[in-house]
Amino acid sequence: MTKQLGFLHNSEKCVGCQGCEMACKNEYQTDAAPRWRQVFQLREEDYSLPTRMFFSMACNHCANPECLRVCPVKAYTKREDGIVVHDHDRCIGCRLCLMACPYDRPQFNPAQKKVEKCNLCYQRIDKGEKPACVAACIPEALQLVEINEALDQRMGVLKTLPGLPSPDITQPAIRFIGPKQGKQIRRD
Amino acid sequence: MYQTHRNICPRNCYDTCSILSTTRNGILISVEGDPLHEYTKGKLCAKALEDVKKVYSQKRIRYPMKQRGRFSGYWERISWDEALNLIAGTILRLREEYGNALPLALNKYSGNFGVLHNAMEGLFSGLGSTTRAIGSPCWSAGVDAQTYDFGTFFCSDPGDMGKSQLIWLWGVNPAWTAVHQMPLLLNAMDRGVKVVCFDTYFSATAARSSHFIQVRPGTDGLLALGFSKVIVEENLLDPDLASYSLGHEEFIQYLRRDIDLNHCAEITGVPVKTIRELAVDYAKTHPACIWAGFGLQRYTNGGQNLRAIDALGALAGHIGEPGGGVQYGQFKTWQFAGQLQGLHPKQTPESKGLLKSVPQDKENREDRLLSINNFAEQALQCSDPPVKMLWISGRNPLSQDGNLHLWKALIQKLDYIVISDLFHSMSSQAADLFLPVTTHYEHWDLHASYWHYWVGVNEPTIAPVGESRSDLQIAWAVSHKLNQLAPGSCAFPTGGEEKETLLKEVGPDMLEILGLETPEEILNGPVRARFPATAWENRRFKTPSGRFEFGSARAEASGLPAFPVYRPPLSPSEEFPLRLLTPHHATTINSQVYSSETEKEDFIFHLSPEVAERYALQTGERVLVWNKFGKLEGIVQIENRLPREAVILYQEPVKSNLPLNSLMGTPNTDMGNLSLGAPGFALNETFINLRKLN
Amino acid sequence: MGTWEWPLIVFTVLSQISIGIIVGLLGLDCRNQLKEKLFKQGVVVSGILLMIALLASLFHLGHPEAAYRAITHLGSSWLSREILFFILTFVGWLYLLWLSFHPAGKLRSSLLITSVLGLLGIISSAMIYVLPRVPAWNNVAPVFFFILTAGLLGALALVILGGKELQPEQKKSLLNWALGCIIVSIFMFVLYASTIKVNAQGAATVQFLLSSPLFWLRAGLGWLAPLILLLIGLKSQKVFTASTLYLVFALVGVGEILGRALFYVSAVGIHISALF
Structure with missing residues (x-):
């Protein structure tokens, strides 16, 4: 593998609008139930002040993809650029990857009885375009990045956020910029 | 075979996004933002991105339907011809029975803000004097407040906020309702600009602002007066006030005499210290912008709330300042020709601007106008003649109006209810006839925004789903049927081309503000009206005095206080606390x-x-x-x-x-x-x- | 929390009994030459169970018609390896079946090979669940649990199948073996619960189990009751009546099925614990 593509999510800018989720659905016209990408609200108890902070997560295209390891049919492959691609045609719907992924990102499609997930819009990337979610993010909170040493050394770039599984399990290709709290003059 | 078309999201929303839609073999497969549109910058919100599913939804009504008994849910499919016969027959019968068209009522609002949807008004105008719902459930008090203060209702280009050194978001939650403004706000904060969010609750926007100030509901006007008082006390008034405003001295006197900061703090819930700090910051920082939302004027004192905020902006000298101002909304980019809804050519551009949704052409017609917010109540009171037939278009009053029991009573009294919509709704349950309409991917239309300055055309992307028709096609068909049954019974055209009708709406006023030579040029893509980016930049106002009016004779003439004053909102009772x-x-x-x-x-x-x-x-x-x-x-x-x-x-x-x-x-x-x-x-x-x- | 994985419960428990029977036959054969009838009965029943098990496993798949592909990722997928070993076990079983009709000398080595393949199959089954994402499973416990099920139910099944064919000595040693399995199971469970408790998800699993009536039913019916029955029976040196043996088998069977169901249901994975 020559590089590892991944996402950088900025919780300071994310407004939780779910535009990324819907852009993904618009691009692939997926059924309502499988959510390749999902916006999560951070828990209030994890921050000192009441928050309304979010992060957005799809497949993390992990360096150690558990889905790929456990899949009995080789439906998962990892490309040279680090993208973990799920081959929908090969999938037999054993759902073992659902058990193995700490982020619940492979999603079972009950209608097709197969698993599906984010393939990082590799076909768009191969054409030099951004993934649909990144292209659609109005506040530019979601970016496509190369995960490397330089990124991890950037100020404010975090490997995980409170409420997320330890990145040690699968080494997900996602980084975060954590939320910042403004000053609040509240009546309570 | 892939094809791309231009569309515009027709919803009642600040952003009014330009869309590029893609079809494959005539089927809509995806939508994305149009990068030509400099405000929405090629991005759509989560709602619009659901459009493909919405267009082809199983729940969409594809054929005209007749309900066997209101609220029965027994709908049967009928042909358009039968539907049109039912409508035309009812119209002709009622008009003959009562000798005029007043028993026929139209209740239409913002389900689709496209200009060609004014065909419904046009059809009703073609029937004679009818009964209409007028006004707005949304923003009326604020529109009037700004009209009293500035003379008309206008705001800066939203991009102008990018020049601000201080931004106050007052009762507005763009993270949820105007998401395309968020990048500008977030980028401003990255540059060190302070964004202060005033709201009654901690909104998603408040969470991302530099400061959140929680205000007791309905007391925004008092808070603005408190800030003004501090500006007076600290002598931070705009030194040029006298040159462009009217009545500032009396207003200052009122502040000195009647506004007490301790009382203000107690009522609004904002501590005196905070009021002082914020007021001084606002007065000393230039440019500083206030964006006032719609929620703060949905009170019995709503107009006063916004007038007080306007006055604060003026006292501090922020009105007409690039990157300043008190922004609320605008209708200046809506200067369509108005031919479709039957406007008289002599009417002023202001009234053509659709502010009044039913401009009156007194020479031929005088409609019976009922407030959209008290429609059922007022319709029940109509006796000479009573309202007998109701057409609901682009609305869902049985979900969105108040006093719903009056609606139930009205429904009992009506002979016939027609609804045109995409889906069944709480209102369609009461209808006798359901007419399936097209989405904005299936018809021509023309759109402007009430926030940004862009105007554009909506092209049909796909053939109508099922037997759905656009409001314009429905209006033509109804007129055609009426004239077939009784020649000369409806003055509205009986047919035509949607595209030509659209081009006729781009009249001389519109061509001028858009800087176009011919109407056809608008087909090339969205166009930004050529207004200066800053509202009131020369500080020449449209008020009777030509000045910013702290004291408004027009307000006084309407029985309102001439100056912005504090009027408390309604208080809870013991029973409903x-x-x-x-x-x-x-x-x-x-x-x-x-x-x-x-x-x-x-x-x-x-x-x-x-x-x-x-x-x-x-x-x-x-x-x-x-x-x-x-x-x-x-x-x-x-x-x-x-x-x-x-x-x-x-x-x-x-x-x-x-x-x-x-x-x-x-x-x-x-x-x-x-x-x-x-x-x-x-x-x-x-x-x-x-x-x-x- | 996991779900009720019926196809997997049936598949794992039945395949484990099936292989337990083969291993038991090998054990008996090592002591005294197996009687032909017992061998035939054991092989046939074992094979039927294995076939039902494999059939049941297909119901877990979204696309059973493409199950053949499941063997294509032997490099890292324990599920692929499991399928391979079970197929090989089945081939071994076919040879055993042939032998049971055409007695020949290579019986013991054939039993040995089939047993080894079967045990590798069971270990692969268990290794599927050794997932870093599920702390309650991410240890040796699944392997022990699965092998213990095979030992326990395999031995009891053989006692019942053997009937009069079995010498009292053989019967007794099989029952002793079953008793040992029960004791080890209880001991393993205590060890399991106390080791997985150290992290949040494991603690949730333990808490779920201890507060579940089904778990106590499982412990009472599947461990305690047979333990007492076996202890009393073995101590008194009396011959077990057939009905007692059926009762013990039924109790243990219900216990193991419940235990397996709880294995799936009680699994708590590491999740994103944000609101959404």
Whole structure:
């Protein structure tokens, strides 16, 4: 593998609008139930002040993809650029990857009885375009990045956020910029 | 075969996004933002991105349908010809019976803001003098407030906010309702610009602002007057005030005499120290911008709230300042020709601007105008002649109006109810006839925004789904049928080309503001009106005096105080001690639901810990919420950032056969008559009681 | 929390009994030459169970018609390896079946090979669940649990199948073996619960189990009751009546099925614990 593509999510800018989720659905016209990408609200108890902070997560295209390891049919492959691609045609719907992924990102499609997930819009990337979610993010909170040493050394770039599984399990290709709290003059 | 078309999202929303839609073999497969549009910058919100599913939804009504008995749910498919015969027959019968067309009523609003949808008004104008719903449930008090102060209703280009050194977001939640403004705000904060968010609750925008100031509901005007008082006390007034304003001295006197900061702090809930700091910061920072939302004027004192904020902006010298101003909205880019709805060519551009949705052409016609917010009540009172037939278009009044029991009474009295819509709604349950309409991917249309300056054309992308027709096609067909049955019975055209009709709406006024030579040029893509980016930049106002009017004779003539003053909002009673606030949610526009996945099983009542303690409630418990208008059941959710005297119920999609407006009366705002012909809906003046259910 | 994985419960428990029977036959054969009838009965029953098990496993798949592909990722997928070993076990069984009709000398080595393949199959089954994402499973416990099920139910099944064919000595040693399995199971469970408790998800699993009536039913019926019956029976040196043996088998069977169901249901994975 020559590089590892991944996402950088900025919780300071994310407004939780779910535009990324819907852009993904618009691009692939997926059924309502499988959510390749999902916006999560951070828990209030994890921050000192009441928050309304979010992060957005799809497949993390992990360096150690558990889905790929456990899949009995080789439906998962990892490309040279680090993208973990799920081959929908090969999938037999054993759902073992659902058990193995700490982020619940492979999603079972009950209608097709197969698993599906984010393939990082590799076909768009191969054409030099951004993934649909990144292209659609109005506040530019979601970016496509190369995960490397330089990124991890950037100020404010975090490997995980409170409420997320330890990145040690699968080494997900996602980084975060954590939320910042403004000053609040509240009546309570 | 892939093809791309230009569309515009037609919803009642600040952003009015330009869309590029893609089809494969004539089937719509995806939508994306149009990069030519400099405000929405090629990006769409989550709601619009659901459009493909919406267009082809199984729930969409594809054929004309007749209901066997109102509220029965027994709908049977009929042909268009039968539907048109039913409509035309009813119209002709009623007109003959009563000798005029006043028994025929149209209730239409913002389901689709496209200009060609004014065909419905045109059809009714073609029938003679009819009964119409006028005014707006949304923004009337604020529109009047700005009209009194500035002379008309206009705001800067939203991009102008990028020049601000200080931004006050006052009762506006762009993270949920105008998401394309968020990048500008976030980038401003990155540059060190302070963004202060005033709201009654901790909104998603408040969470991202530099400062959040929690204001007691309905007291925004008093807070603005408090800030003004500090500016006076600290001698931070704009030194040029005298040159462009009227009545500032009297206003300052009022502030000195009647506004007490301690009282202001006590009522608004904002500490005196904070009021002082913020006021000084606002007066000393140039440019500084205020963006006032719609919620703060949905009170019985709503107009005063906004007039006080306008006055604050003026005192500090921010009006007409690039990157400054008090922004609320605008209708100046809506100068369509108005031929379609039957406007008289002599009418002024101002009235053509659709501010009054039913401009009167007194030479031929005088319609009976009923306030859209009190429609059922006023329609019930009509006796000479009574209202007998109602056409509901682009509206869902049985979900969105107050005093719903009056609607039930009105329905009993009506001979015939027609609804044209995409989906069944709470209102269609009451209809006798359902006409399926096209989405904006299936017809031509023309759109402007009430926030940004862009105007553009909507092209049909796909053939109409099922037998759906556009409002314009329906209007033509009804007129055709009427004239077939009784020649000369309707003056509205009986047919035509949508595209030609559209081009006719791009009249000389529109060509001028858009800087176009011919109407056809607008087909090339969205165009920005050529207004200067800053509203009132030369400080020449449209008021009778030509100045910014702290004191407005027009207000006084309407029986309102000449100056912005504090008028308290309604107070809760012992019986109904809690205020109900119903802010917009990111997933809906009023009753228009987008993301089907987010539909909630239950109403969720958000309470502050204080309210929860008072009623001994825990998160997750079921409660009954009621007042004299109705009752709703739901689940409690306790949150730390809510007002102490209110319950918040977002306008989220809920699986319920009762709308949240079951709890609403129809309190009116203090203003709205001047520009819109009727006062607004003071829906934040709703009070409730609640108790735990076991 | 996991779900009720019926196809997997049936598949794992039945395949484990099936292989337990083969291993038991090998054990008996090592002591005394197996009687032909017992061998035939054991092989046939074992094979039927294995076939039902494999059939049941297909119901877990979204696309059973493409199950053949499941063998294509032997490099890292324990599920692929499991399928391979079970197929090989089945081939071994076919040879055993042939032998049971055409007695020949290579019986013991054939039993040995089939047993080894079967045990590798069971270990692969268990290794599928050794997932870092599920702390309750991410240890040796699944392997022990699965092998213990095979030992326990395999031995009891053989006692019943053997009937009069079995010498009292053989019967007794099989019952002793079953008793040992029960004791080890209880001991393993205590060890399991106390080791997985150290992290949040494991603690949730333990808490779920201890507060579940089904778990106590499983412990009472599947461990305690047979333990007492076996202890009393073995101590008194009396011959077990057939009905007692059926009762013990039924109790243990219900216990193991419940235990396996709880294995799936009680699994708590590491999740994103944010609101959404």
